[in-house]
Amino acid sequence: MDILRTPDECFENLPDFDFAPHYKTVDDTEGGQLRVHYLDEGPSDASPILVMHGEPTWCYLYRHMIPLFTAAGHRVVAPDLVGFGRSDKPTKRTDYTYQRHVDWMTDWLQQVDLTNITLVCQDWGGLIGLRLVAAMPERFARIVVANTALPTGDQPMGKAFEGWREFSQSTPVFNTGKIVYGGTTSKLTEAEIAAYDAPFPDESFKEGARQFPMLVPASPDDPAAQPNRDAWKVLMGLDIPVLTAFGSDDKIMAGVDKVFQKLMPGATGQPHTILEGGNHFLQEDVGPELAQVALDLIART
Template identity: 35%
Template sequence: MNKTDWTFGGEWPFEPKWFDTPDGKMHYIDEGPKDGRPIIMVHGNPTWGYLYRRFIKAVVAQGNRAIVMDHLGFGRSNKPTSEGIYSISKHAGRCEALLAALDIRNAVMIVQDWGGPIGLTFAARHPDRVAGLFVLNTFFTRPLKKVPLPRIIRAFQAPLLGDLIVKGAHAFVRGFLFNAGLSDPSRLTATDKAAYLAPHPTWSSRAGVLAFPRQIPSGPTGPVSDFVAHEGAKLAKAFADKPVKIVWPMKDVAFAIETLEGMWLRDFPHADVTRVEDAGHYVQEDAHEIVIPLLLAFIQQISGPVAS
């Protein structure tokens, strides 16, 4: 792993930065003018900051500041083997600590997948520091009823079988990220696949990847359901009159359209929504040509000072 070219042929040309947490060292990048509006991009599973490579270049070219972290267990961040370190509340706490240390103000937050509960917790707790939300397919509220989990998710959650599939076969990356999670898997180049495989070369390095599916809520009760219910209620109140843009991939096999219409639009009826018909779960890969212009337009529409 030490021999990896982390620029991936120039696709990821950003200077690495490091943030110390009690659980390990987090990698992040901080690009663009320091007095530009902070655009914070938060990834999910099993991706890392590379997912936003095109977004970073676009927002910096617009004059903004791009901040993208790798959650512990992902990208270039440390990869502890204890699954307990990867609870959603701990991920969210580390994200909050990094952004507080950077003294983020008047930011736009972009979140997707597990990046929603992790990143939006910062917005919920510090709404005075976030000017607008750019929400991709994610969740941040308690499920209203029992959630029928797909067979593969139940397999991931099984004590031994999940370890064999995710840690052993690396199936979450090879099977979901490279195939089922995309509307058009051919959009990933050989370089892209190498970039997504690089962070997790060994069985032991994949504990964080497995921890996420094992936390998927199966209904209204449970640690994650309770966490997002508590933090999500604060977010809904704080952003009732703030700019919220939602971009939703209509071929996502993980988040049904009911999550958009029954949860997001219930809490944010004023949100501007774009439905992307031909995009899967990883909408940043499937439809970046659509999503990035929408993001740049959203940033331009936000009023108020950039820095204070």
């Protein structure tokens, strides 16, 4: 598997991002290796909060939440998915599959060896993170589900998602920073937009970001449809606490929170919330509020 690795200098002097990088090497599933980057902040002996980003962001998305978690005494671990951030970027679109993303992050999580995890997941952070929960439920203590889903292709994805997928494949320049800007209500500064562009010096680094929308199971016979159905069978039998916190302005994920509230036993009786002013990237719009939701869940459970 051929890979690209974003030069370190691309990540210098990013606003509000004074965190030390950490790395693990995972099996690329073809006999080679991929380097996965992650942040690891706070006391090493504290129970971890695992925050997982989605498309087309990276762990920079959680920069305003991490200090709130560590100030409360928690350890925070924030990986970059393969193809994003400081993690390695395979060069071919076909290198990226849903199952490989799950396999890569499973390998990483087992190496970091986190247990008693509070998972905070958004966008593809949920599509992958919830698969990790289903595969290794003994490692997870609670889940905060934020603007994400675990689709099986058995229900239509909706016009907003279809429009996004069409745009992602047809736009000549996949402008990551502007895409994130468009998914916020409060809007980003030029320096923050540049920080979201930082992992991608040119279009050749964006094959993973381009491919992600095509990996969402949108039909019942999608390769990931049955694995996600199998994951749901596990999730529907778990009693670990589950709390939904969705953004009020997110049109793509609107209403999906009800699916988790209905199907996951641990969601019963939880104070599920809609965070006013939060768009798809609610970590940017209402990051402190989302952090407090997670902290309150930990304190209660």
